[in-house]
Amino acid sequence: MRIALSLLLSFSSQYNVLTSPLVEDLHKDGKRLTPQRLKVLNLFENIGSGNHLSAEEVHEKLVKSSSKVSLATIYRTLRLLVKIGLLHELELSEGGHRYELLSNETPDHHHLICIRCGRTEEFESDEVLRAGKIAAKINGFKLIESSLNVRAICPKCI
Amino acid sequence: MRIALSLLLSFSSQYNVLTSPLVEDLHKDGKRLTPQRLKVLNLFENIGSGNHLSAEEVHEKLVKSSSKVSLATIYRTLRLLVKIGLLHELELSEGGHRYELLSNETPDHHHLICIRCGRTEEFESDEVLRAGKIAAKINGFKLIESSLNVRAICPKCI
DNA sequence: CAACAAACTCAAAGCTATTCTCAATAATAA
DNA sequence: TTATTATTGAGAATAGCTTTGAGTTTGTTG
Ligand SMILES: [Mn+2]
Ligand SMILES: [Mn+2]
Ligand SMILES: [Zn+2]
Ligand SMILES: [Zn+2]
Secondary structure, X not given: OHHHHHHHHHHOOOXXXXXXXXXXXXXXOOOOXXXXXXXXXXXXXXXXXXXXXXXXXXXXXXXXXXXXXXHHHHHHHHHHHHHHOOEEEEOOOOOOOEEEEOOOOOOOOEEEEEOOOOOEXXXXXXXXXXXXXXXXXXXXXXXXXXXXXXXEEOHXXX | OHHHHHHHXXXXXXXXXXXXXXXXXXXXXXXXXXXXXXXXXXXXXXXXXXXXXXXXXXXXXXXXXXXXXOHHHHHHHHHHXXXXXXXXXXXXXXXXXXXXXXXXXOOOOEEEEEOOOOOEEEEOOHHHHHHHHHHHHHOOXXXXXXXXXXXXXXXXXX
8 A cells, every 4th residue: 555655646746645634634534545535636636627527537537547446436535525625516517517626726717618519618707706696695695606607619519 | 179278378478379479380390289288388477487397397286287297298398398499498406407488578597596495596697698708709619508506595594 | 070190198118327235455543 | 463444346226307109199281
C-alpha cells in the first residue's frame, strides 16, 4: 500500500495527501483513505476543471488508464466526494448526474450545453446569481443553489 | 362522440375546437382529435399556468375527475402536445419530465423549486435571458432555450 | 354509412442509473 | 503486529419512468 499510494500521490497536488484536509475529513468520520478514492479524485484533478463526468465515464477513464475501480465503488466514492465538498453534482441533461471538481478558481458558474453532441462550455454571470437570490428572497425561500442551463447547438453540430 | 365532444368543449376556450388551429395541425398530419387528447389539454387549460405536472399526475387528476385516460395514452399525448407546441417539457428536478401549458401570457420564465416538498414558483428575468443569449453568442452556439432552476427551501419546509 | 387507418386500453416489457449483497480484502488504531 | 471494521468487487436486484404489443374501438373521409 505504501508504494501504491506514493504512485498515486505523484499525480497529486501541493501537499502530502496523508496529512491533507481530505484525510482529516475522512478519518474524523471513521472513514479511510483508499487507493480507489484517490484514483477518482486524481482523475478529476488531472483532467482539469471544465469537465463534467458521469459515473460511467469516470469508470471508463479509469479502466483505460489501467486503474480500474469497480462501478459500485465509483458511485460510492462520488457520493462521498460530494458530501466532503470536493465534487459538485450537476444535472446538465437527462441520463443521470455528472460531477465536476469544485475549486476556488471556478466559482459558481453556469453551463452552455450542445444538445446534439453534449459539448459543454462554462460561463459566469453575476446577473444570474442575483436573479436567483432575488427570486428566493421575494418568495421567502432559503436559497441553496441556482444554475442556469443553456441548451443550444454548437458550431460543429449546426 | 358529438355529445362527449361538446361537453369537453364547454370547458374550453374562445373558439370552436373543431375548427381550431389544433385540429388543423392534427389533421394535416393525418392525426385525429380524440376525447383523450382534449381531456389532457383541457386539464392543463383549466388548472391554469404555473402548474407543472408529471405524466403520473395528469393521470391521477383525470382519474379523480372521472375522465380516466390510460397512462400509456397520456404519455403519447404529452409527447404530441409538446411537438405541436402547446405544452412545454421541463426537467425541474429528478424523477422524470414535467409539463406546463405554453401560453402567450407566460413567456419564458424560470423556476424556484423547494427541494423538500416540490413547491414551485415561477419568475421572470430579462437579465437571465440576456446572460444565456450572450453565452451562446460568445461561443458560437445557436441558442434553443435557457432555464434557470433555483433550488431552495420554502418557508413551510424550513 | 362504410372502410380503414389511427388511436385507445390493459398489461407486459424495457430501460438504465443507481443501489444492494456479501465474501474477501485491507486501512487504521492500539 | 494484530484486531477491528470500513471498504471493495462483481454482479444481481431495484426502482421509476417510459414504451410497446395485441386486440379492440373510433375518428375521419368520401
Ligand atoms: Mn462546470
Ligand atoms: Mn413554469
Ligand atoms: Zn455539438
Ligand atoms: Zn417546501
